[in-house]
Amino acid sequence: MQRVTIAQVAERAGVSTATVSRVLSRRGQVSAAVERKVRRAADDLGYQVNVIARALRNSRTDTVGMVVPSITNPFFTSLVESVEHALGREGKELFLCDARSDPRIEARRLASLAARNVDGIIVSPSHGVDSRPAVQQTADRLPLVQLDRFVDGTTTDWVGVDDVAAMRQVMDHLHDGGTRSAAFIGSLMTHSSTEQRFAGFRRRAEELNIEVKPDQVLLGDYSVEWGEAAVARLIAEGGLPDALVCADDLIALGATRACRAHGFAVPQQVQVTGYDDIEFSRLAEPALTTVHQPRDRIAAEAVRLLAAASLAKDAERGPHARISLVPTLVVRDSTRATQAPPART
Amino acid sequence: MQRVTIAQVAERAGVSTATVSRVLSRRGQVSAAVERKVRRAADDLGYQVNVIARALRNSRTDTVGMVVPSITNPFFTSLVESVEHALGREGKELFLCDARSDPRIEARRLASLAARNVDGIIVSPSHGVDSRPAVQQTADRLPLVQLDRFVDGTTTDWVGVDDVAAMRQVMDHLHDGGTRSAAFIGSLMTHSSTEQRFAGFRRRAEELNIEVKPDQVLLGDYSVEWGEAAVARLIAEGGLPDALVCADDLIALGATRACRAHGFAVPQQVQVTGYDDIEFSRLAEPALTTVHQPRDRIAAEAVRLLAAASLAKDAERGPHARISLVPTLVVRDSTRATQAPPART
DNA sequence: CACCTCAATGCAATCGATTACAGTCGAGTT
DNA sequence: AACTCGACTGTAATCGATTGCATTGAGGTG
Incomplete structure (x- = not known):
């Protein structure tokens, strides 16, 4: 129960604490014989360095x-x-x-x-x-x-x-699939990631001539619940666009679920994209199209x-x-x- | 960049380090005037205790x-x-x-x-x-x-x-739903949790007269992949029982997915249960019946x-x-x- | 043989905070 | 006036490992 210190090892090996330290931290010269004695003693006593003490001394903690x-x-x-x-x-x-x-x-x-x-x-x-x-x-x-x-x-x-580049890929893919209008569901602009992703989304949407209604940019937080709530709101306020571009997978999972719950088929009637490629995005029904982060x-x-x-x-x-x-x-x-x-x- | 020590605070306040320590750790008596001086000095210098040094001294790290x-x-x-x-x-x-x-x-x-x-x-x-x-x-x-x-x-x-009690609830519920046969999909018996859960499963299955074929107890690991693989094997080797009792939710999610992929409706043709009640068990399709851990x-x-x-x-x-x-x-x-x-x- | 070099080892200071112990001082007691 | 008490404060040891400096002694050199 009592912690073993370097001093005890030193005593048992019949050397000074300095030598023990040198052996154990492989710094400095120590003769083979002494090294063996010290290691022996350390093993016998079950010595373990006290990381705290070491950290205090050389202000590095690894x-x-x-x-x-x-x-x-x-x-x-x-x-x-x-x-x-x-x-x-x-x-x-x-x-x-x-x-x-x-x-x-x-x-x-x-x-x-x-x-x-x-x-x-x-x-x-x-x-x-x-x-x-x-x-x-x-x-x-x-x-x-x-x-x-x-x-x-x-x-x-x-x-x-590069969130902007990622969003370009997403939008190009949606465009290829015939998307003419899209909504963005993200978190409040208090994270750089949402900001960047939204910027990328908006820019490419313009370039591709995909319609984004001002009230179809919904900002909440990164959670499944928010994804569900956002879709409910979209439906209540005039219906869904061709695609829902979500700022992360959790939102997308919630959005997908809500779409289906309200009777909208994904991807036939609404397409949904996520971001992050978390493990469950693969397991969702339908499996989620998303952006994989390396x-x-x-x-x-x-x-x-x-x-x-x-x-x-x-x-x-x-x-x-x-x-x-x-x-x-x-x-x-x-x-x-x-x-x-x-x-x- | 240079760390501020208690000694510097002491010097600035014109007292000893002991006094500074007493003030900052609220131990021992210190006159109000001195206390004010010390706090002042500490604030001015932006002092922060060095947790490492403290830990070394009183061998507690919180x-x-x-x-x-x-x-x-x-x-x-x-x-x-x-x-x-x-x-x-x-x-x-x-x-x-x-x-x-x-x-x-x-x-x-x-x-x-x-x-x-x-x-x-x-x-x-x-x-x-x-x-x-x-x-x-x-x-x-x-x-x-x-x-x-x-x-x-x-x-x-x-x-x-209490895994055994939990499994009893699961089995009773399945029995109520008309289950006559069941398979168990868990991890190798190298975790106490699988062991306990399997024991609970087996005992109650016997009591309720639910059939468990010896080759329908499949052991792998706690992962979605294993759940999918296990179901594939069951199907290949003679078909699915009425219910699949899984040792955790990941397995259950994989199992559910595999059932559907092979054309078995859940829960109409096969029932599936999980364990743990992780967040995604709610989001799966269909939402998973599972055991909630407090x-x-x-x-x-x-x-x-x-x-x-x-x-x-x-x-x-x-x-x-x-x-x-x-x-x-x-x-x-x-x-x-x-x-x-x-x-x- | 005197002197030098260098590897091996020990001594003791050090990192920064805490605290046992001792000393100081003013107020209260007898 | 001598003494006690208690509140404050300072001195120095301590926690355990590391390391600069000093010391020792073996081996080498001229």
Whole structure:
């Protein structure tokens, strides 16, 4: 029960604590004989380094903190998983926090991570504006990378996908399927992702001459419930357009469900598209056409940026990176293919 | 960029570090005037305690570690969320780890948490047998609670639901719907949960005289893919029974999908039940009848047990608690109600 | 043989906060 | 006036690992 310290190992091996430390951390020269004795003693006693003490001494914890808006959103969950794997490869661990989509909780989490001396922070900010002070302040103290979403007006590294390009693909696909009018269902413009996706949607809709009625842009939050509610509202206020373009898969799943519940066939009468390609988008009925985010690449880039930032340190806080990856459209059954025959995945 | 230490605050306020510490941690007597000076100085400098240093000194981190088999399984995700909320109420933070269903990774995570001086650990073991050494060893060093699943032959606190009682409810419900034969689709018997659920299934099936063919007990893993594969196999090897009882919702979702893909109507021709009541079970087509686990209660009890264990400490490591909560059956559309009319939720 | 080099090892300071112990001082007691 | 008490505050040890500097001694050189 009693923790074993380096001093006990030293005593048992008949050497000083310095030597034990040198053996265990593979730094400095130690003769083979002594090394064997020390390892022996350490094993016998079941010694384990006290990470806390080590962290205090060299102010490195080999731990990275990650803050996401909601751990129950499958997109973030799998992003977390990707990040964890990427970190594992570098022998680092992940300290995960859920901000519950509340910038205040988020700020507290960030502060707490900083106080815990994590080596860096990966954050997908909850709010495009309100998250700013906390994020910027944290970024001033230690390496920080924003993932997926970002806060307006902050200067930090960022990794995500090109939402505008993705939306162009979505709109082109819908256009090919004969779409003449579309609605957009997203969250309030408090996330950069919604903003970008909407911008991409609107621009390409114009170029393709697809009609978007002003009252058919509905903004709520990223949830199944909101998707359902939005469709109910559309139907009540004048009917559905040819296509429903949703800012994420959860909304799209809710929207699809609501369409069917109200007797509209998907994709025959209404087409629906999502964004993120969460696992359940494949399982929905009909399977959802969506935008696949290269999560592993995003995670890998984020981890790489953090590592780089840790090295550079204060030295030359060069210009910040903004890495924008290209997502791919995954066509399934909630949209019509170019011609009649339904697509399969 | 430079971290502010207690010494700097002390100097600025013209007092000793001891006094500053007393003010900031609200321990011991300090005159009002000095207190004001110190707070002033701390604010001016933007002082933040160094959690690492504090932890080293009083070997408490106000952090609890949690290890789950897979962070992408929605059941565990929402369990994590519940635990986080419960901890938040006590001012503690959560350090989350994903074991990727591998006892070796799990062991490494547990060791790492212990080395980080977490105040306690909540773990849902990946394997009913192989997880044992690591779990037991960790439990010997610090407070540990097993959640949901447990390892055979360990003596630690445990919180979960009564799987046998749950399965009785499921079987009674199916029986009411006229079921005469059933198959069981679960994971390999390497998780206590599958074991318990299968035991409950088998016993009640016998009592109700529901036929279970020996080759209609299929064991794979907790995933959608396995649910699909299992149904394909059943169909290939002689057809489906009246009902498919699945050990978790992911399997059930896959099973449902496969049934429909092969042209079997659910619930008219085959009934399907799940377990866990994850969010998507409601969204499936048809919505899944499943067993709802009281996640918040489970989490709350686990946190309570940890707190109690921390206090008792070595003193009287009394007998360990095994708290078994009662889950509730949620009837939706993948099973037939007592009579004909389909149920709604 | 005197002197130098370098590997191996130990001593002790250090990271930052907490706290046991001791000292100071003013008010209250006898 | 001497003494007690208690509120405040400071000094220094402590938590456990790391590491700069000093020391030792073996082997090499001229």
